[in-house]
Amino acid sequence: MKLLAHIILLIVMMNCSGNSQVILQEQKNDTIMKYRTLNEFEQYVILNKGTERPFSGEYTDLFEKGVYACKQCGAELYTSQHKFHSGCGWPAFDNELPEAVLRVPDADGKRTEIVCATCKGHLGHVFEGERFTPTNIRHCVNSVSLVFKPAASKPYDTAYFANGCFWGTQYWFNKAPGVIKTTVGYCGGHIENPTYKQVCAGNTGHAECIEVVFDTSKTDFRTLAKLFFNTHDPTQVNRQGPDIGEQYRSEIFYTSALQKQIAGELFVELYKKGYDIATEITAFSKFYPAEEYHQNYYEKKQGIPYCHIFKEKF
Numbered sequence: 001m002k003l004l005a006h007i008i009l010l011i012v013m014m015n016c017s018g019n020s021q022v023i024l025q026e027q028k029n030d031t032i033m034k035y036r037t038l039n040e041f042e043q044y045v046i047l048n049k050g051t052e053r054p055f056s057g058e059y060t061d062l063f064e065k066g067v068y069a070c071k072q073c074g075a076e077l078y079t080s081q082h083k084f085h086s087g088c089g090w091p092a093f094d095n096e097l098p099e100a101v102l103r104v105p106d107a108d109g110k111r112t113e114i115v116c117a118t119c120k121g122h123l124g125h126v127f128e129g130e131r132f133t134p135t136n137i138r139h140c141v142n143s144v145s146l147v148f149k150p151a152a153s154k155p156y157d158t159a160y161f162a163n164g165c166f167w168g169t170q171y172w173f174n175k176a177p178g179v180i181k182t183t184v185g186y187c188g189g190h191i192e193n194p195t196y197k198q199v200c201a202g203n204t205g206h207a208e209c210i211e212v213v214f215d216t217s218k219t220d221f222r223t224l225a226k227l228f229f230n231t232h233d234p235t236q237v238n239r240q241g242p243d244i245g246e247q248y249r250s251e252i253f254y255t256s257a258l259q260k261q262i263a264g265e266l267f268v269e270l271y272k273k274g275y276d277i278a279t280e281i282t283a284f285s286k287f288y289p290a291e292e293y294h295q296n297y298y299e300k301k302q303g304i305p306y307c308h309i310f311k312e313k314f
C-alpha cells in the first residue's frame with residue numbers, strides 16, 4: 001500500500017514539475033462503453049481526422065460549468081475549469097482530465113494530434129509554448145468531437161472517504177454544509193458483504209469508509225475532500241492515532257475523472273506544504289454499509305471523536 005502511494009506521488013510530482021497536469025496511474029474502471037452512432041460529419045472529424053471550420057462549432061464560446069465528454073464513447077475528457085478563450089475559433093483547454101487524452105504525432109509530421117484515450121476518436125491538436133495560460137498548453141478541439149454535460153444536470157453527487165475509525169469520519173461529514181446523507185461502511189476490499197468483525201481481523205482488504213451524498217448546488221467535491229484532509233492526519237500509514245491496521249488507512253475512492261483530478265491536486269498541494277502524504281487515491285468499486293450500531297455513532301452517544309481533530313491544512 002505504501003509503495004503504491006509513493007509510486008503515485010512520484011508520478012504526480014514528475015508531471016507537476018512541467019505543467020499542472022496530474023496523472024495518476026491506478027487501474028482504470030473496466031467500464032464497457034457503448035459507442036454512439038456517428039452522422040456523416042461526425043465520422044469525417046472523429047474517424048477520418050477532419051477539422052470543422054473555425055468559429056462554426058457549438059462549444060467555441062461556451063463557458064458554462066460542466067464536463068466535456070467524447071462524442072463517440074462518452075468518456076469524460078475536459079472540464080469547464082480547463083476551458084479558456086483562445087480566439088482561434090475552436091474550443092480551447094489548457095489541461096485535460098487524468099489519462100483522458102492521448103498525444104500522437106500528426107500525419108503532417110509537424111503537429112501533435114490528440115485523440116480520446118478510450119476510443120481513439122480524433123479530437124484535434126495540442127500546442128505548447130503559446131503562453132495563453134500558466135500551463136502554456138492549448139488543446140484545440142473540434143466541438144463536434146465533444147458532448148457538453150452541464151454541471152446543473154447532476155443535482156446530487158456521491159463521494160467516498162476513508163480516514164481512520166469511521167465513527168469519527170462521519171461525525172465531521174454530518175456537520176458539513178450541503179451534505180444530504182452519510183453512511184459508514186467498507187470499501188476497497190476483496191470479499192463480498194464483509195462484517196465489522198471480518199474487517200477488524202484485517203485480512204479482507206477493506207477500509208472503514210464513509211459514503212457522502214451531497215447537494216452540488218451547495219457544496220462540491222473539493223470542499224469535502226479538504227474536510228477529509230483537515231480532519232485526520234494523512235501522513236499516517238495504515239493507522240489513525242490509536243487505531244492501527246490496514247482498515248484505518250487514509251484513502252479517497254473517486255467516482256469520476258473530475259474527483260480523481262481534484263484529489264490529486266489536493267494531494268500535491270499538501271505535499272508541497274511539507275506533508276508526507278500517505279493517502280491513496282483509488283477508483284471506487286463497491287461500498288458495503290456497516291452494521292446499524294455503527295451509523296451516527298457519536299450522535300447516538302452524544303460524544304466527540306478521540307482520533308479526528310480538525311486542523312486547517314489549506
Ligand SMILES: [Zn+2]
Pocket residue numbers: 070071072073074075116117118119120121
Ligand atoms: Zn472516446
